[in-house]
Amino acid sequence: MSHHPERRKLPLIAVYAATAAKAEQRVTELLGAAGASPAEVHTLIAAVQAGAVESAQGEVIELDMQAPSGSSAQVHDGWFRAVEAIADRLAHIADRTVQQARATAAALKTPSPAPRRTPHPLPTPVDSVGEGQVHQVLEAAKSIFVSLTGYTGFDRDLSEEILTVVLKCVSAEQQDGYAGQLGAFADESRCYLTHQPESLVVCERLDTVPMWLAAVWNTELDAELTLERFTNHWRYGLSPS
Incomplete structure (x- = not known):
């Protein structure tokens, strides 16, 4: 070897x-x-x-x-x-x-392929809200409102008039489950409540789609300053005079 x-x-x-x-x-x-x-x-x-x-x-x-x-x-x-x-x-x-x-x-x-994004569908607006939906949301809002404030002396006709407008800025996809969404929102204890139960709905919409709410409100309700004042109360926690 x-x-x-x-x-x-x-x-x-x-x-x-x-x-x-x-x-x-x-x-x-x-x-x-x-x-x-x-x-x-x-x-x-x-x-x-x-x-x-x-x-x-x-x-x-x-x-x-x-x-x-x-x-x-x-x-x-x-x-x-x-x-x-x-x-x-x-x-x-x-x-x-x-x-x-x-x-x-x-x-x-060679550019690397961009990641495919799943497009988010745009919310479908509604032209009008039926009485049944208005009553359902009003009952949900009233229940929450009364349990939190104990106040029952609100104007129901005014509530229905305002909700008929405000609920137009809830998309068609969310209309059916909106009462439940309202309850979840109230549970977060972020809403400034005044003397009308529909204020809960207004607050939730202010928090979610403020510009959409302002558009439908100012077009259909003769109370532009009311929403402006209410928005200030909601955002800054001021007590209504």
Whole structure:
């Protein structure tokens, strides 16, 4: 069984690696500031790197006939094959550098697909609100209102008149479950309640769709200042005079 002497490991030359990395970063910054795209910058730097490798390969090839003088034919042959192998390897590195740069540049040029977003359907407005819906919401609002304030001396006709308008800014999709939504809103203890149970509905709509409420209110009710004052009470917690 033959034993080969342990070969010493060739030293790794790493004198210019850090300097080259900083230089590449600086060149990237300058080209980017000049308007070059990331793909173009990457390709240009790779071309310079590949050219440097090719230059080194050219110098290696010049060594093919420089075997030590007086060496045997076998040594000359081994020298030539070593130079050939190194030259081939350097050529491969140069080609690989360019090919990888082209692939990266193509990827940079290709915009990544935007994530698909599920569109949110717009709320469907209603032209009018039936008496049944008005009465259902009024009963829910009255129950909450009385349980919180103990006040029962409100004007029911006024409540129905206002709710007929205000409930127009509840979308068609929310109409059926609106009484439950109103109860959930009241449970959060955020509503400033005045002397009318429909104020609970007005407060909830102010909190959810204030501009929509103002639009239907000011168009159909002759009480624009009433909503403005009520909005101030709701937002700032002022006691009504």
